[in-house]
Amino acid sequence: MAADGRGPRSTSWTYLLAELSRVAGPAAAGGKAIMGNGASLAAVRGGRCIDTSMGFTPTGGLMMGTRSDDLDPGLLSCLAREGGQSVAELEDLTSRRSGLLGVSETTAGVRVLLARESADARAGE
Numbered sequence: 001m002a003a004d005g006r007g008p009r010s011t012s013w014t015y016l017l018a019e020l021s022r023v024a025g026p027a028a029a030g031g032k033a034i035m036g037n038g039a040s041l042a043a044v045r046g047g048r049c050i051d052t053s054m055g056f057t058p059t060g061g062l063m064m065g066t067r068s069d070d071l072d073p074g075l076l077s078c079l080a081r082e083g084g085q086s087v088a089e090l091e092d093l094t095s096r097r098s099g100l101l102g103v104s105e106t107t108a109g110v111r112v113l114l115a116r117e118s119a120d121a122r123a124g125e
Contacts, residue, residue, distance in 0.1 A: 063103075
């Protein structure tokens with residue numbers, strides 16, 4: 001909730017709503033909308049963001065190019081205990097080596113994965 005009690009706010013969502021209004025007309029930005037780019041989603045009503053998929057950190061919510069999505073907290077303690085990974089290594093894993101990159105084992109780029117889908121099984125999964 002924003003400090004003024006009006007719900008989650010973000011300058012990027014403000015920009016996207018302004019662009020939606022400019023491109024599709026004020027009615028589109030003033031109605032109900034769910035917007036997202038594969039990194040986060042925001043529910044918008046009446047031109048205002050009313051909820052988002054974002055968590056406490058960028059690794060919460062939806063899977064991104066290199067960031068994991070929501071994880072079971074037990075996984076991190078298991079990796080630390082069984083794999084001997086440090087907090088810094090776990091942060092690197094979940095923030096820079098997971099997401100589309102971790103799943104595909106090749107790239108974090110959606111366009112690249114789509115282009116490779118027919119020739120690379122990892123790109124289509």
